[in-house]
Amino acid sequence: MHLDHPHPGPAALSADAHRPDGTRRALRIGLGGPVGSGKTATVAALCRALRDQLSLAVVTNDIYTREDAEFLLREAVLPPERISAVETGACPHTAIRDDISANLEAVEDLEDAVGPLDLILVESGGDNLTATFSKGLVDAQIFVIDVAGGDDIPRKGGPGVTTADLLVVNKTDLAPYVGSDLARMAADAKAQRAELPVVFQTLRGGTGVTEVAAWVRGRLRAWTA
Amino acid sequence: MSRAALLVLADGRFPAGGHAHSGGAEAAVKAGRITSAASLEDFCRGRLHTAGLVASALAAAAALGVEPRELDAAADARTPSPALRTAARRLGRQLLRAARVTWPSAELDVLAREFPKGAHQPVVLGLAARAAGLAPEDAAHCAAYESVSGPATATVRLLSLDPFDATAVLARLAPELDRVADSAVEAARRVADEGADALPAASAPLLEVMAEAHAAWPVRLFAS
Numbered sequence: 001m002h003l004d005h006p007h008p009g010p011a012a013l014s015a016d017a018h019r020p021d022g023t024r025r026a027l028r029i030g031l032g033g034p035v036g037s038g039k040t041a042t043v044a045a046l047c048r049a050l051r052d053q054l055s056l057a058v059v060t061n062d063i064y065t066r067e068d069a070e071f072l073l074r075e076a077v078l079p080p081e082r083i084s085a086v087e088t089g090a091c092p093h094t095a096i097r098d099d100i101s102a103n104l105e106a107v108e109d110l111e112d113a114v115g116p117l118d119l120i121l122v123e124s125g126g127d128n129l130t131a132t133f134s135k136g137l138v139d140a141q142i143f144v145i146d147v148a149g150g151d152d153i154p155r156k157g158g159p160g161v162t163t164a165d166l167l168v169v170n171k172t173d174l175a176p177y178v179g180s181d182l183a184r185m186a187a188d189a190k191a192q193r194a195e196l197p198v199v200f201q202t203l204r205g206g207t208g209v210t211e212v213a214a215w216v217r218g219r220l221r222a223w224t225a
Numbered sequence: 226m227s228r229a230a231l232l233v234l235a236d237g238r239f240p241a242g243g244h245a246h247s248g249g250a251e252a253a254v255k256a257g258r259i260t261s262a263a264s265l266e267d268f269c270r271g272r273l274h275t276a277g278l279v280a281s282a283l284a285a286a287a288a289l290g291v292e293p294r295e296l297d298a299a300a301d302a303r304t305p306s307p308a309l310r311t312a313a314r315r316l317g318r319q320l321l322r323a324a325r326v327t328w329p330s331a332e333l334d335v336l337a338r339e340f341p342k343g344a345h346q347p348v349v350l351g352l353a354a355r356a357a358g359l360a361p362e363d364a365a366h367c368a369a370y371e372s373v374s375g376p377a378t379a380t381v382r383l384l385s386l387d388p389f390d391a392t393a394v395l396a397r398l399a400p401e402l403d404r405v406a407d408s409a410v411e412a413a414r415r416v417a418d419e420g421a422d423a424l425p426a427a428s429a430p431l432l433e434v435m436a437e438a439h440a441a442w443p444v445r446l447f448a449s
Contacts, residue, residue, distance in 0.1 A: 014326065064446050087448040089245030090382045099240035101319035 014104060014136035019111065026057070026117035027223040028107060029216060030096060030133035032160055033144035035126030038170040038203065040068045042144055043123050045209035046216065047077035054118040054220070057082040057110040059103060061092050063125040082114050092125030093132075100137040107137075119220060129158035140219050142212070146171040151180035154188035162192050166199065166215050173202040230357040233327070234350075235367050237374060242319035246312060247379030247447035248272060248372065252435035254383045262390035265380050269373040269398060273405055275429035277372030279303050280347040281365040281409035282424045286416050287351025288364035293336055293344060299421040300345035306433040308440035310345075312449040318343025320350060330356035361413060365406040373398055379447055 019025045031039045043058055050056060056078060060068040062085055069085035072078065084106045088095040095102055107120050122138055124131060133141045143164035145153050148171055154161055161167060167189055175182050182200060189198045199211045233239065250268065253259045259268050283296050304310045321343065325333045333356050336344060343349075347368050354364035377391045408425075415423035436449060 014322070065444050087245050087445075089247070089379070089448065090446040091244060094244050098238065099242060099244055101240055101242045101322055102245060102315075104322065105315070105318060 014100070023116065024224070026055075026107070026111060026115070026120045027140075027220050028120045028122055028138045029219065030122045030124065030138035030141040031144060032096065032124040032127065032131050032133060032141060032164070033168075034128065034146075034149055037126070037144045037146040037149060038168075039123050039126070039144045040071055041203050042142075042168065042170065042201075042209060042212065043121050044072060044075050044077045045203050046121060046213055047072070049209050049213040050119065050216065051078060055114075055116060057084070057107075057114060057117050057120045059106045059110070059120060059122045060085045061088050061095050061103070061123060061125045062086075063088060063090065063092055068123060068125075082110065084110055088125055092127045093130070096122070096124045096131065096133045096137060098134075100134045103137050118224075119216070129153070129156065129160050132159045132163060139223065140165040142166045142168055144168045144170055147175045147180040147182065147185070148178045151175075151182075151185050152188075154185050154192060157192045161189070164196070165219075166197050166212065167193060168212060169198065169200045171202060172200050173204050173206075227358055230328075231359055231363045231367070234354060234357055234359065234363075235370060237378065239323065241323045242316055243371065243375055244378075245448045246316065246375055247383070247449065248276075248375040249432045249435060249439075249449070250376035250379040251383055251445060251447045252439040253376075254380065256435065259376075259380055259384070262386060262394055265377060265386065265391060266394045266397065269376055269394060270401065271429060272376060272432065273369060273373050273398060273402060275427040276432060277369045277402075278405050278409055278425050278427050280350075280372055281369040281406050282412045283345065283347035284351035284354065284364040284368035285361040285406075285410045285413035286421075286424065287348045288354045288359065288361040289351075289413055289416070290355070291413070291416050291421075293348050293352065294339065295421050296348045296351075297340070297344045299424055300348060303424075303426050303428070304345075304433075305428070306436045308449065309433060309436045311440075312436075313345045313347075314340075314343035315448075316343075316346040317349040320346055320353060324349065324353035324356060328353065328356040328358075332356060361410050362406065365409045365413070366402070369402050369406045369409065370395075373402070383446065 033039050062068050066085045069083050072083050086102045086106050111117055141164050143160040259265050351364045380386050381388050381391045
């Protein structure tokens with residue numbers, strides 16, 4: 001999925017696939033989902049899985065602090081100059097969907113400062129089931145939910161669950177403790193999403209973020225092809 | 226001139242980053258200066274006649290075709306707080322991005338080349354109005370209105386203030402806002418003969434001081 005809408009003039013604008021110097025910009029992948037579902041942990045795991053092969057950066061959208069950015073800094077998943085925090089004025093979904101201007105500045109500044117970059121992960125602040133990313137900001141989006149948030153979330157659907165390019169059902173290790181039925185979640189997700197992919201993941205042991213990292217690599221191959 | 230274009234530019238949902246800024250309202254709420262619709266009105270009136278008047282005149286002058294570099298320097302000189310200068314440039318850059326897609330124009334492209342990290346927002350607003358085929362009066366009204374609509378909507382979020390009361394505050398300020406815009410345009414028209422010194426330099430010291438403190442808060446809802 002290439003978003004080629006070149007604009008004339010000095011600075012890149014929203015979805016332009018090329019930077020002002022004519023080079024292809026980084027692939028931008030958004031991660032959204034409810035509060036506490038494991039977005040930041042997934043971003044951290046992706047950075048660890050991909051940073052040796054790819055030039056990476058992260059933009060976080062915290063609601064009222066820099067906590068997500070500071071978590072990533074503390075975990076040292078990337079050097080500090082590759083992590084940027086956007087302030088969202090109490091409305092995280094506005095900053096990723098309705099008014100993407102601050103996030104576009106952040107991704108462009110990262111490319112200027114530490115580029116060339118292969119991939120920029122844009123993490124939304126925790127929000128609700130309707131929060132999706134604008135196509136002017138990201139090329140693909142991952143929606144992260146977790147089994148402890150209730151196994152009826154895939155059935156309820158909503159734009160995030162239904163339309164995200166990848167749905168991640170996180171914290172599968174907790175399913176027995178919270179009474180969540182993984183088979184039912186998988187069936188409901190399939191019904192909502194048809195052929196769009198779903199990954200069940202636990203970042204505590206098992207295969208961890210491997211499947212999501214493989215999906216990201218696939219998107220990157222398509223982007224650079 | 227198109228009246229509908231003015232509605233597009235003045236729309237609070239115009240995607241230029243304003244939603245993340247409170248215009249000083251967050252600091253004033255925390256300090257106990259805004260606690261109700263009445264004190265919101267006092268705050269907005271103060272902002273309208275100081276920062277609002279200056280922004281309105283800068284926007285009108287830019288819409289009249291005054292050299293943007295000269296206006297940007299004038300805006301710097303009228304904004305003592307480094308945090309507010311940074312916020313104004315950031316918002317200017319965001320507005321420029323939105324305006325260049327909305328009303329493509331050679332003047333806006335030149336501005337983006339000359340100010341890659343952003344010019345002061347009211348200067349960009351004036352040039353955006355010009356690109357939209359609007360008059361200096363329109364640019365002045367937009368800037369004056371933004372100077373009070375931002376704090377009003379931010380206060381609805383910060384205090385859970387009744388949104389009808391907050392909107393009524395804006396409506397009550399409308400006649401004053403018209404007068405501020407008129408005087409801003411009058412000053413802007415004198416810039417051609419008298420230079421940028423003809424622009425108003427009204428200042429709200431508490432807004433500037435509080436903006437510096439606010440920028441250092443570790444936990445806040447709004448960027449300024």
